[in-house]
């Protein structure tokens with residue numbers, strides 16, 4: 001049985017180098033914002049100072065003209081509500097919801113939200129394909145796969161020892 005390697009909601013896997021981001025302080029969130037103000041192409045990566053790639057860094061969109069980015073600790077714990085603005089900034093700033101959603105692909109934003117806020121999801125998603133193949137989710141309703149205890153079980157069952 002494998003033990004979880006990542007501290008839930010405190011550590012992530014870098015989308016660039018595949019290594020562990022050891023703390024939110026070592027992490028960075030990048031995305032692009034198109035002409036219509038729609039966010040897309042989210043990447044969780046190492047901040048330059050923590051990148052195992054040294055000077056090359058782990059940034060994805062570094063030279064892109066539409067780049068938006070922020071320190072990862074601005075999106076977790078008590079700051080997680082910042083994530084909601086990728087869907088809707090709310091009636092105070094968008095009275096009639098004409099800009100809803102504020103992203104190209106709601107599913108991409110929900111995936112980002114899961115990675116940052118659901119305990120054990122970030123690690124479990126590494127083994128999702130294998131678990132699916134082995135019938136781990138058979139008979140599951142929409143809630144079951146994302147319950148932390150089930151995500152932990154997934155890691156224990158399919159994770160690397």
Ligand SMILES: [Zn+2]
Nearest residue numbers: 014017046058
């Ligand atoms: Zn990295």
